[in-house]
Amino acid sequence: xxxxxxxxxSFRNIEMIRVEPGKRFNLLYGFNGQGKTxxxxxxxxxxxxxxxxxxxxxxxxxxxxxxALVCGEVESCGTVSQIRLTLEHAGRRVEIDQKGIKxxxxxxxxxxxxxxxxxxxxxxxxxxxxxxxxLDRAVYTGDIGYLxxxxxxxxxxxxxxxxxKSPDKAxxxxxxxxxxxxxxxxxxxxxxxxGLLDRQLQQHYETISGGSETAGIxxxxxxxxxxxxxxxxxELLQLFERHARSDERYGTTTAGPHRDDLLLxxxxxxxxxxxxxxxxxxxxLALKMAEMENLQTIFNEPxxxxxxxxxxxxxxxxxxxxxxxxxxxxIQVFITTTEPSPALVAAxxxxxxxxxENGNLTSEGNKTHE
Amino acid sequence: MLxxxxxxxxxxxxxxxxxxxxxxxxxxxxxxxxKSPGNLxxxSEALVDVKEKVRAxxxxxxxxxxxxxxxxxxxxxxxxxxxxxxxxxxxSLERSNAWHGVYHVLEGAxxxxxxxxxxxxxxxxxxxRVEAGGVSEVVIATNFTVEGEATALYLTKVLKPTGVKxxxxxxxxxxxxxxxxxxxxxxxxxxxxxxxx
Ligand SMILES: [Zn+2]
Numbered sequence: 207x208x209x210x211x212x213x214x215x216s217f218r219n220i221e222m223i224r225v226e227p228g229k230r231f232n233l234l235y236g237f238n239g240q241g242k243t244x245x246x247x248x249x250x251x252x253x254x255x256x257x258x259x260x261x262x263x264x265x266x267x268x269x270x271x272x273x274a275l276v277c278g279e280v281e282s283c284g285t286v287s288q289i290r291l292t293l294e295h296a297g298r299r300v301e302i303d304q305k306g307i308k309x310x311x312x313x314x315x316x317x318x319x320x321x322x323x324x325x326x327x328x329x330x331x332x333x334x335x336x337x338x339x340x341l342d343r344a345v346y347t348g349d350i351g352y353l354x355x356x357x358x359x360x361x362x363x364x365x366x367x368x369x370x371k372s373p374d375k376a377x378x379x380x381x382x383x384x385x386x387x388x389x390x391x392x393x394x395x396x397x398x399x400x401g402l403l404d405r406q407l408q409q410h411y412e413t414i415s416g417g418s419e420t421a422g423i424x425x426x427x428x429x430x431x432x433x434x435x436x437x438x439x440x441e442l443l444q445l446f447e448r449h450a451r452s453d454e455r456y457g458t459t460t461a462g463p464h465r466d467d468l469l470l471x472x473x474x475x476x477x478x479x480x481x482x483x484x485x486x487x488x489x490x491l492a493l494k495m496a497e498m499e500n501l502q503t504i505f506n507e508p509x510x511x512x513x514x515x516x517x518x519x520x521x522x523x524x525x526x527x528x529x530x531x532x533x534x535x536x537i538q539v540f541i542t543t544t545e546p547s548p549a550l551v552a553a554x555x556x557x558x559x560x561x562x563e564n565g566n567l568t569s570e571g572n573k574t575h576e
Numbered sequence: 577m578l579x580x581x582x583x584x585x586x587x588x589x590x591x592x593x594x595x596x597x598x599x600x601x602x603x604x605x606x607x608x609x610x611k612s613p614g615n616l617x618x619x620s621e622a623l624v625d626v627k628e629k630v631r632a633x634x635x636x637x638x639x640x641x642x643x644x645x646x647x648x649x650x651x652x653x654x655x656x657x658x659x660x661x662x663x664x665x666x667x668s669l670e671r672s673n674a675w676h677g678v679y680h681v682l683e684g685a686x687x688x689x690x691x692x693x694x695x696x697x698x699x700x701x702x703x704x705r706v707e708a709g710g711v712s713e714v715v716i717a718t719n720f721t722v723e724g725e726a727t728a729l730y731l732t733k734v735l736k737p738t739g740v741k742x743x744x745x746x747x748x749x750x751x752x753x754x755x756x757x758x759x760x761x762x763x764x765x766x767x768x769x770x771x772x773x
Contacts, residue, residue, distance in 0.1 A: 361722040369688035376693045377686055380730045384722070 207318055207507055208538045209249060210286065211279040216268040217293070218244040219565040228558030228572060231532075231539050235546040236562035242542035245562065246321065246512045248276045249540065252289045253317030255310040255353070256343070259325065266293045280317050283507060289316055314350045318501050318509035322494045324518060330478055330486045334467035341425070341468050345399040347509075348500050352395050359388040363459055371457040382446050385462065390439035392463045393427045399500075400425040400468070406496035414495070414527050415488035422471045423493065428461055488524060495531065513541045584610065635705075637681040637698050639663045653677045655712040659702065659731065661685050661719055669717065677715070680705065685723040686730060694730055702731070706738050717745040 208229060215222045219241045234242050247257055251266075267274050274293040279286055292299040300307050307313060329336040345352045366381040404423050411421035429445035432438045442462065446453070449461045470477040470489060477489055494511075501509045511532070520528065532539055546559060559570040579585065584606055591602035609616060632638070633645035640646070647670075648654075656677030660666050666679050684697040705711060716731055718724035728744055735742050748766030 358722060362726075365688045365722065365726070372688060372691075372693075374693055374695075376695060377688075377726070377730055380686070380726050380733065381688070383729060384726050 207505075207510055208281045209278055209317070209510060210281050212249065213275070213277040214245070214248045215275045216271040217248050217266060217274040217276060218268060220244055220248070221268065221565055223565075223567045225560070225567055225569070227538070227540070228556060229538060230536075231541065231557040232560065233546055233557055234540065234542045234560045234562050234567070235544065236542075237544060240562045241565040242562045243323070243514050244565070245567065246323075246514055246540055246542060249278070249317075249510065250319050250321060250512060252276055252278045252280075252291055253313065253319055254343075254347070255313065258321045258323060258343070260339075263293060263298065264295060267295070278317065282316070287316070289313075311350055311353050314346075314353070315505055318347060318505060319512055320347075320494050320497050320501070320509050321512045321514065322491055323512075323514035326490050326494070327487050330470060330481070330490060334465070337468040337470075338464075338466065341396060341400070344403070344497055345396055347497070348399055348402070348504055349395055352392075355388055355391040355395065359385070359392050359463065362388055363462075363464060367458045370453055370459070383443070385459070386439045386442040386446060389442050389463045390435045393430060393438050393442075393466075394433075394435050396425055396427075396463070396466075397433065402500050403493065403496045406499045407492055410492035410495040410499075410531075411488060413531055414492050414524055415485065416523065416527065417485070417488070419472045419485070420474065421489055421492060422469075422474070424469045424471070425466070426469060427463055427466045484521065484524070487520060491520070491524070491528065498537070508535060508537045511537055511539045513539065516541050516543045518544075632681070632683075636679045637683055637701070638666050638679055647678055655710060656715065657702075657705065657711055657713070658715045658717050660717050661724060661727070665717065665719070677713075680714075682718070682727065685718055685721070685727040687723045697727075699731065699734065703734055703738070706735060706740050711740055713741040713743065715743050715745060720747050 209227050211224075211226055213222075213224050214220050223245075234245060236242055243259075247259060250258055257266075272294060276291040276293075278289050280289060287303050288301075290301045290304075292301075300313055302312070302316060325336075326340065329340050342352075342356060346356070362381060362385045366378075366385055369375060369378060369381055400423060407421050407423055412418065427438075429448070430438055430441050432441055445461050446459070449459075452460045470493075472481050472485060472489065477486060481489065498509055498511060516525070542562075556572065558572050561568045561570055587606045587609070588599075588602045591597055591605050592599060597605070609619075629641045630639050631641075631643065633640045633643055633648055635644045635648045638645050638647065642649075653676050657680050658669065658675055658677055659680045659682060660669065661682050661684060663681055666681060669675050669679075680698065680702045682697045682699065682702070684692050686692055686694055686697070702714075706714065714731070714735055716728045718727045718731075732742050732744075747762075749762060
């Protein structure tokens with residue numbers, strides 16, 4: 207996939223930019239706070255219902271404006287389509303080739319992008335919620351059915367939690383059964399996708415780090431041993447049964463896939479506790495490469511890669527390992543950095559360089575190395 | 577200039593209470609009514625009548641002017657009861673001309689978030705109808721939303737012990753549509769509910 211043209215207006219600190227990105231490497235440099243990440247976020251939002259940053263809709267709107275617009279021309283499998291995203295206080299609207307889409311899932315696969323940002327690295331150290339958010343986003347990009355069952359699960363959860371707080375608990379067993387059925391689908395889809403990622407992870411970890419440790423990612427939902435949906439549903443029912451007392455005491459559902467964690471390990475030890483800073487960065491980047499590999503298999507073409515704040519994230523050795531990997535593949539990459547290090551530019555063939563200043567983007571032309 | 581208490585502004589205010597009607601539409605409708613030839617007696621009478629004469633059928637709870645309603649008192653198969661959330665759903669099923677049984681209108685679906693529990697809708701009345709005898713099949717036609725599905729499950733649980741046959745309306749790919757353009761969730765449902773040919 208390739209982004210051929212992009213227009214962003216009134217989005218965060220961006221007043222208006224039009225840009226024709228290069229086919230391969232696009233380097234965006236500038237001081238912090240100038241809008242580099244906003245630019246990547248605009249691209250990401252064209253293909254995803256949610257941002258990779260934890261942000262609420264009003265934050266997308268430029269100060270004093272009521273409407274933001276992101277419009278992109280995407281080339282995919284030989285055809286070009288236009289995605290137009292309008293953001294307003296009341297909500298978001300997406301049109302594909304001038305036709306409004308009815309459901310969020312209609313956008314699925316129209317512009318695939320994998321992001322690697324400082325937030326991703328911090329998910330290793332933070333609580334389970336950040337890893338769950340990562341997991342849900344990753345599964346969604348590779349599995350169109352995931353969004354529906356995820357929404358359904360959370361709607362049922364909301365209803366059940368509300369009932370737990372009410373004095374009259376009539377109908378509780380119905381909500382518990384519904385939650386188990388929807389939860390079983392969420393778990394089954396997560397397990398399947400995490401299995402795919404795990405199979406790809408090791409080779410990419412070795413590529414990036416040069417190390418020989420064994421990198422693993424696994425998902426062990428609480429109380430679940432089964433691998434088929436009916437079995438998972440039965441075990442979930444038992445789990446809810448065991449937690450019935452505490453659910454009632456706390457007025458909320460205290461166990462289930464909305465509480466699960468993702469396990470990241472190095473040589474079978476938790477990465478969080480035993481991995482060095484460098485190992486953690488290599489790990490997360492390898493995870494992102496595994497995601498790219500999976501999306502390439504599913505959609506028959508590579509996704510875009512958005513690398514946010516490269517200079518702070520990777521040291522020279524890892525940087526050069528990553529560049530070697532990326533130059534060997536036909537991927538459109540957007541890199542933001544505070545300084546366009548000569549090494550970075552030299553490592554990348556066909557690099558378009560842009561300077562970012564106060565929400566503006568200035569093209570500094572193409573640096574081609576053969 | 578017109579004050580807030582003028583009859584025109586009062587009309588605009590009342591129209592704005594209708595679903596989907598904002599300030600502009602309300603103004604447009606009000607001016608249309610104001611300028612329309614003839615008097616508005618027919619419209620105002622209809623508005624008053626709808627509130628005074630229309631009530632729920634004491635058997636099936638569909639909206640009706642005569643109790644029992646035309647369907648309950650008509651030549652229909654009273655042994656087959658189709659359960660719907662509201663009278664609007666009943667009307668769309670009637671338009672299809674495909675149902676020859678009778679109905680039961682729940683007047684809602686279970687939703688703790690809206691404070692609606694099993695006892696707030698007409699479930700006890702349905703159970704009483706079935707227990708009174710003469711009903712051999714209950715077709716559950718609640719919506720395919722989380723709330724409609726939960727209501728269907730609740731109904732199944734309370735109806736099963738009576739021995740009545742309980743079925744659920746099938747859902748799948750809309751007729752005349754290309755599978756390519758049907759969303760994934762619908763395709764999955766259609767696959768799960770597939771029939772042997
Ligand atoms: Zn009736």
